[in-house]
Amino acid sequence: MSKSVRLTLANKCLLLFGGAVVLILASALVVVALRMQTLVQHGPKKRARDFANAYIADEIQLGSALKSARDLHTVLPPDEDLKLVYLPRGEFSYVEDEDEFVESAIEYFQLRAGSTERFTTAVDADNERYYRYIRAIRRSDLATIRGGAAAGFRPMVEVGIANPLDGILLIDLRDPDAPVEQAVNIIYLTAAGIASGLLAIFVFWYITTRLILSPIRLLRDYAGAVSEGNLNIRSDINTGDEYEQLSDMFNHMLDNIRKSDQDLRSINKSLDLKLGELAESNIALYEANKIKGEFLANVSHELRTPLNSINGFAEVLAETFAESISPADEKRKRYINNIMKSSRQLLDLINDLLDLAKIEAGRLELHLSSVSVSDMTEGLINLMRPQAEKAQIGLELDVPMNLPTVHTDAGKLQQILFNFLSNAIKFSPAGGKVTLSAGLDEEDGSGRKQMMRFAVRDDGPGIATEDQLRIFEKFTQLDTSTTREYGGTGLGLTISKELADMLQGEITLDSDTGRGAEFAIIVPMNLERKVVPLMPDLRVDKPVGEG
Known part of the structure; x- marks a missing residue:
C-alpha cells in the first residue's frame, strides 16, 4: 500500500522557488530603497549648500535674517520653513551642552582644516522632519563676505599658511516634497516588488509544472496502472531529455516484466497439471498401499493357521521319535528339527509381516x-x-x-x-x-x-x-550375504x-x-x-x- 503524499512536489517546488524569489527581491529592493532615501535627502542638502555658497560669495545679503546665538538651540518651529543662524568664533562657548550637533560640527571643523560642511536630519515639536546644515566660515571666507579688497580687508596671515575657523552658518530648513517623494518611492518599490515576485513565481510555476512535473506525473500514472496489473500500458514521453530516456527504460522494464509474467503463467499452468497428476498418483499409491497392507494382513492371517499345524505336527513327531536310537530314527529327528526350525522362522516372518501390515493399514489399536x-x-x-x-x-x-x-x-x-x-x-x-x-x-x-x-x-x-x-x-x-551368520x-x-x-x-x-x-x-x-x-x-x- 502506497503512502499518502503530505506535500506534493509541485507545492514543494513552488514554496522553495517562491521563498527564494521573495528573499532575492527583498534584498534588492532594500538596497534600492536605501539609495532612494539618500537621493531624497540630497535635495535639501543641495539647497542648503547652494544657499551657503551664495552667502559666502556675497551674492545675497542676509541682514536681519540671521539669528543670534541664543536662537541656536531652538527647534525649528512648525510654521517656519527656514532658519539662519550665524555663530562667530567668540560665541562658540554658548553652544556647549546646548546643541550636540552644532558642538560636534565645530569640533569636527577645528580638527579638520579642509572640512567645510555637516548635514543631518531632525524632528520638530510636531514630530515633523526637517534638515540641518552647517557651513564652516573660515578666515578666507570673511574677505568675500565683507566685500573683499573693496572694503579694505586684508588677512593678517596668508590663506595658504593658516585658515582658521572664524564662525559657522547654520541653516535649518524643511522640504515639503521629501515625505511625499519618499512615500511615492516606497509605494512604487512595494508594487514593483510584489509584481516582480508574482511574475517570477508564476514563471517558476509554469516552468516547473510544464517542463519538470508534467513528465513525472505521467510516469506516476503509468506506474500506478502497472501496480494495478495493467502490463499493456506504455509510456509516451517525448521531451528529448532525461525524461524521455527514463520513459524508454520504463517501457523496456515493462516488456521484461510482461515476458516474465507470461513465462510464469505458463510454468504455473504446467505446475498445476503436474500437481493434479501428483495428487492422483498419491491417492492411487495410498489406495494401493492400503490394499497391499490389507492383503498382507489377510494373507498372513491365513498362512498362520497351516503353519501352526505344520509346527504342531512336527513337534508331535519329534516327541514320537525322542526315545528312539536307531540310525534311521536319528535321520528322521534331524529332518523333523529342520522342519520345525524352518516353520518357526516362516511363522516369525509372517507374524512380523502381519504386524507391519496392520500398522501401515491403521488397524493396530x-x-x-x-x-x-x-x-x-x-x-x-x-x-x-x-x-x-x-x-x-x-x-x-x-x-x-x-x-x-x-x-x-x-x-x-x-x-x-x-x-x-x-x-x-x-x-x-x-x-x-x-x-x-x-x-x-x-x-x-x-x-x-x-x-x-x-x-x-x-x-x-x-x-x-x-x-x-x-x-x-x-x-x-x-x-546381506547368503551365508550370513545371523x-x-x-x-x-x-x-x-x-x-x-x-x-x-x-x-x-x-x-x-x-x-x-x-x-x-x-x-x-x-x-x-x-x-x-x-x-x-x-x-x-x-x-x-x-x-
Whole structure:
C-alpha cells in the first residue's frame, strides 16, 4: 500500500522557488530603497549648500535674517520653513551642552582644516522632519563676505599658511516634497516588488509544472496502472531529455516484466497439471498401499493357521521319535528339527509381516493401561533367560526400586523391548552380557513432559555410524550375504520404530564398531490418545537419536 503524499512536489517546488524569489527581491529592493532615501535627502542638502555658497560669495545679503546665538538651540518651529543662524568664533562657548550637533560640527571643523560642511536630519515639536546644515566660515571666507579688497580687508596671515575657523552658518530648513517623494518611492518599490515576485513565481510555476512535473506525473500514472496489473500500458514521453530516456527504460522494464509474467503463467499452468497428476498418483499409491497392507494382513492371517499345524505336527513327531536310537530314527529327528526350525522362522516372518501390515493399514489399536516397570522388565528377563542361557549370554536387570507406573500400551512396549533383547542375545558372543535397564529420563531443559527410558545394552560387534539409520529400514540387514551368520527378517527394528511412534516415544541408538550397542526407547509417563488422520502427512523421518 502506497503512502499518502503530505506535500506534493509541485507545492514543494513552488514554496522553495517562491521563498527564494521573495528573499532575492527583498534584498534588492532594500538596497534600492536605501539609495532612494539618500537621493531624497540630497535635495535639501543641495539647497542648503547652494544657499551657503551664495552667502559666502556675497551674492545675497542676509541682514536681519540671521539669528543670534541664543536662537541656536531652538527647534525649528512648525510654521517656519527656514532658519539662519550665524555663530562667530567668540560665541562658540554658548553652544556647549546646548546643541550636540552644532558642538560636534565645530569640533569636527577645528580638527579638520579642509572640512567645510555637516548635514543631518531632525524632528520638530510636531514630530515633523526637517534638515540641518552647517557651513564652516573660515578666515578666507570673511574677505568675500565683507566685500573683499573693496572694503579694505586684508588677512593678517596668508590663506595658504593658516585658515582658521572664524564662525559657522547654520541653516535649518524643511522640504515639503521629501515625505511625499519618499512615500511615492516606497509605494512604487512595494508594487514593483510584489509584481516582480508574482511574475517570477508564476514563471517558476509554469516552468516547473510544464517542463519538470508534467513528465513525472505521467510516469506516476503509468506506474500506478502497472501496480494495478495493467502490463499493456506504455509510456509516451517525448521531451528529448532525461525524461524521455527514463520513459524508454520504463517501457523496456515493462516488456521484461510482461515476458516474465507470461513465462510464469505458463510454468504455473504446467505446475498445476503436474500437481493434479501428483495428487492422483498419491491417492492411487495410498489406495494401493492400503490394499497391499490389507492383503498382507489377510494373507498372513491365513498362512498362520497351516503353519501352526505344520509346527504342531512336527513337534508331535519329534516327541514320537525322542526315545528312539536307531540310525534311521536319528535321520528322521534331524529332518523333523529342520522342519520345525524352518516353520518357526516362516511363522516369525509372517507374524512380523502381519504386524507391519496392520500398522501401515491403521488397524493396530492402542490398549492403554497402567504398567509396573519392575514387573514388566522382570517378566521380560524371565522370558528371555532360556534363550540367553542356550547362547551362553549373561542376562542382567538394572531397574531402581519404587519407579512410578507408566500409563501406556504394555503389549507394544514389551514387543519393542523383546525385539531389543532378542537382537542383543543374537549378536552378543558367547560369554557376553546383556543388560536391561529402566529409569526416569533426565530433564533436558526443553520443557517437555516427564518421560521413562528403557535401554538394552549388549557386548556385540557394534554398529558403524553410517549404518545406524539404515538398520531401521524394511528388510535391512547389515550382513546381506547368503551365508550370513545371523538370521532374521530385517523387520524387527522397523516394526519397533513404528510402534514407538504409536506410543509417542523415541528410539535412540548409542553404538560404534567394536564396542557393543545400546538401544533405548523413551516413552511418556502418561500416554494420551491422538486422532490419526485418514492419510498420514508426508514427512521426512528424523534420524534415530535426534530429539
